[in-house]
Every structure is written in C-alpha cells, then in structure tokens.
Amino acid sequence: MNTAIINSDSYEKHFTGDGHPEQPKRVIAIKDKLKKRNDLIWEKPKKVPEKILEMTHSKDYINYLKNSFPQKGLKFLDGDTVVSPSSKKAIFEAAGSTIRAVDGIENNQFKNAFCLARPPGHHAEKNKAMGFCCISNAGVAMNYLINKYNYKKIACVDFDVHWGNGNYDVMRDNENSLYISTHQYPFYPGGGTDKDKGDFNNSLNIPLPAGTNSEQYFNAFDRVLERLIQYKPEFLIFSAGFDAHKDDPLAQFQLSSKDFYEITKRTLFATKDFTQGKVISILEGGYDLNALAESANEHVNALVEFN
Numbered sequence: 001m002n003t004a005i006i007n008s009d010s011y012e013k014h015f016t017g018d019g020h021p022e023q024p025k026r027v028i029a030i031k032d033k034l035k036k037r038n039d040l041i042w043e044k045p046k047k048v049p050e051k052i053l054e055m056t057h058s059k060d061y062i063n064y065l066k067n068s069f070p071q072k073g074l075k076f077l078d079g080d081t082v083v084s085p086s087s088k089k090a091i092f093e094a095a096g097s098t099i100r101a102v103d104g105i106e107n108n109q110f111k112n113a114f115c116l117a118r119p120p121g122h123h124a125e126k127n128k129a130m131g132f133c134c135i136s137n138a139g140v141a142m143n144y145l146i147n148k149y150n151y152k153k154i155a156c157v158d159f160d161v162h163w164g165n166g167n168y169d170v171m172r173d174n175e176n177s178l179y180i181s182t183h184q185y186p187f188y189p190g191g192g193t194d195k196d197k198g199d200f201n202n203s204l205n206i207p208l209p210a211g212t213n214s215e216q217y218f219n220a221f222d223r224v225l226e227r228l229i230q231y232k233p234e235f236l237i238f239s240a241g242f243d244a245h246k247d248d249p250l251a252q253f254q255l256s257s258k259d260f261y262e263i264t265k266r267t268l269f270a271t272k273d274f275t276q277g278k279v280i281s282i283l284e285g286g287y288d289l290n291a292l293a294e295s296a297n298e299h300v301n302a303l304v305e306f307n
Ligand SMILES: [Zn+2]
Pocket: 160, 161, 162, 241, 243, 284, 285, 286
C-alpha cells in the first residue's frame, strides 16, 4: 500500500505578513519536491468533528478562535501568531488533514500518511494560540483515534527543535497517550525538561543544548526508542518539524537532511511490531525552504520504505 500526502490549497493562503518565517512558501517548497515522485497518493483533508475539537481545546477557546479572523489585513493572536481572512479555512483544514489521514489508514486506503499542512500546531495549548500555532493538530489526531477508533495507546514523537508545549498541554492528562519530545533547551517556548512527566508519567522530554550535532542527537534519541519499545504504542503520530536542520535560521541544532530519514526509520523500526506500521506524520516547523523540502522528502522516504 501507498503513503498518502494530505494537502489543500488553503495551506498556501494562510497569510502571516511579509517577512514572517511561517510563510506559504514552506508548504509550496515541500509540495514541489514531493510532486516529482510517483510513489505517493495525494488526498484532501476532511472536516474535523466539533466534538473532537472540543476534546482537544476548551470550548471557549474554539469559539474565540472562530471569531478571531479579520475581514481584511492581519490580526495577531500573540506576538508571533498571525491570522488573515483566509487563515480560518487553513487552520481547520490543517486539523482536518489528520482526520483524513487516520480514516485512510483505518479503511486500508493507504498505509501511512504525511499531513503537508500549515499552520503548525504543537505550540497551541488547550486555551491559547501560540508560536505560529492555533490548533494542536497532533492532539486532534490523538483524540480522534481514541474517540472514533477506540485506541488505548498512542505515542506522539515530536522531533521539532522547539518543545511542543501545546502537544504536551493537550496530551498530559490523557492516559491513552505518550508524548515524547527532543528539543533545544534552554530555548523557546521554555519548559520541556525531565520535570514535565505528564499527569500519568506519560511524557518523556529530552532537552538538548544549542549546537547539538547528529551523533549527539542520535545518542539521545536512543532514549526515545527505548521508551517506545517499553510502551508498545498501537498507533504512532509524528509531530514532524524540520527546524533542527543545521541551515535553519530559527534554531541551533546541526542535523542534516538525511538525519530526518534516520530519525523516521529508527522510530518506525522500533515500533512496527506494535503499530503494524500505522503512523501519521504532521508538519510542524522548518524555516529554511531548501532544507525543509529536502528533509521532508527524506522523512517521506522512510515512510514509503516502511509501508
Ligand atoms: Zn519549531
């Protein structure tokens, strides 16, 4: 079976203002790269059930978000989270990409999926937009897997260079989830130390210093793999940020594009006996367009190899 890419034109119309690093060209660069391949199937997002949004975020926050879009121009939801009139469709369709991905896997239409969507989601907390993010897309996927398909053990591996405080916030009190993150520390958004264990000892956070290179990263990543093997997840979610790349302008890790193939391959290899290869991946950060496209393509290489 194939790997699916879930994508919509709306992701290219979420305007964040000139010079904003979380820009439409990000998804265009990845799309241009992936469209050159002939081993992928392309699908559109589905609508997210309201119930799932409200399991992930507070009802008040969802209402606030729905009423936050300007008629024209830009609106700031926090210092760096910007929306414009067409952002509403993109934001809810980004969350909806995970619904399409999960349904496709459960209905045996494809083996695994990469949600080529923006805005990203891993900084969005239950009650707060933050860090370019409005909805925790990974949190939506997790709640949908639990609510619709009755999964009991879902692991989210977040290899974005920033700590996914939003993913942590929406997953920490859910005993059916395990949230794992590797990230630069001390760094934005703060937090993500070994003190953040989740309410059910269901989170593993591995802070690493600026300058972390490939060898140091993979030494630390062995702890991720050990924890996954111990946990035996039934379904895997990647929060796939590519800003740990050495060319990324927003952070100071030293990974290569090929390292994202390794991260993905090692994770899939460690979990395949438990998940039967059921995995969805959701785009998070990554701000150097060339590095982003190359790294995402390497990530997809491993998804294709394991399907
Ligand atoms: Zn990031």
